[in-house]
Amino acid sequence: MIRIAVLGLDEVGREYARASKRDPTSRLVGVYDPDRARAERLGEELGVPASDHCQELLETANPEVCIVSPLETNEALVGDLLSRGIHVLFTLPMSPHAEEMEELLARNTTTRGMLAADFHLRFTPAMEKAREWVSGGEIGSPLFVNMNLWRDLPEEFGGNPALLFFELGLHGVDVIRQFVGDIERVQCFGVRDTRGCFTSAQINMMCSNGAVGHLTISYEMVTHHPIARCEIAGSRARVVIENVYEETTLYVHERPEKLVLTNSIFGGIPQLSETCYRRLNEFLTSVQKGDLARDATVVDACAATRVMKAAYHSAERGSVEEVEPGC
Known part of the structure; x- marks a missing residue:
């Protein structure tokens, strides 16, 4: 099973955490948010480790996939994850500076980690x-x-x-x-x-x-x-x-x-949150196949x-x- 950590528990991040818990091909190994109370609430709901220290969670949970929510203000974190060979699905909002996104896109072609955008609609x-x-x-x-x-x-x-x-x-x-x-x-x-x-x-x-x-x-x-x-x-x-x-x-x-x-x-x-589950499943299929070209959402995110x-x-x-x- 693919080990997933969710980093950032805004509205969309929480839905992706719940989707990760449901997905039969993955295992949710931890959730992170700088708001400790928020992290602990969701961790208790889903029965997974929760932390307000991102690097600490990464070291203990050892995820293969991270969902970063949102990408805005987290570009450095995403770059670090990709350099470790961790696959990343990021949510919106993004930085208004497309150049930062393009730097991540360029890095995506030279690392073992796969980068993809949410776009669950x-x-x-x-x-x-x-x-x-x-x-x-x-x-x-x-x-x-x-x-x-x-x-x-x-x-x-x-x-x-x-x-x-x-x-x-x-x-x-x-x-x-x-x-x-x-x-x-x-x-x-x-x-x-x-x-x-x-x-x-x-x-x-x-x-x-x-x-x-x-x-x-x-x-x-x-x-x-x-x-x-x-x-x-x-x-x-x-x-x-x-x-x-x-x-x-x-x-x-x-x-x-x-x-x-x-x-x-x-x-x-049944409800809008199901689109996050379907998006996650599509991303995990690309990860399992090792096919970076299969998911072109980062290029679409730049555009x-x-x-x-x-x-x-x-x-x-x-x-x-x-x-x-x-x-």
Whole structure:
């Protein structure tokens, strides 16, 4: 069984710890958080060692895989883990500086450790079916994509003015890029709170393939209503994904009927946290196969970071911004 340690117990980190405990191919050997009480609570819940000293846990638990949550402020730790040959799955938010991500990407090709990004919203039957329809030509030539993604204010929000972009925004851009590829230019308008932190934003996008896109992100909604919707339209049809995993619909222009894939009550996704379990399972499969090329999410993370960096600058400056090339 693959030995896993979870380093950082924010909301997503805790879900990955629970997913690691459930996964039949892995063994959760420890959890770490600088907040000792938080670490001990989850350690007691899952019946695993807990520590507020990261290096101490690494030495005693000897993990093969570490889940680092979040990557932001932990780039040095990730680099150290990779140099030890430990595989790393990191969560968002990321640093707004894509260059730091690219340094980790370069290191990833020269070490025995595999590096991958979270992006758990990808790992649903609804997304898989949508990708199948789009890549198979069912929608024809892509014309536009609209993505809405929102939630309530995260517990780790603090006073980071750009967190909305480099956490929620990165997830939204990753979904958009699954269908239209690279993004060249962006224009963003945002809403700030009393501290000057962005809490809602709307972003227009020009894609390299000629399609246009739009992303709405917000920390001012609630989670007991739907949190996401994605619509991909082409010359022959539209595809709509409702609430991450609940339903995917194909609307063919020349047909009055629609084709719907609904989340099954038998073997379907029971709740959003299940996407973390599916993402973890996919990563562990890549680790077991020793196939670094199988998981290209780090390259995608670099690209999404550059898009959100341009969007943040656009919101600050009131300008249309070019997305820097890279990765």
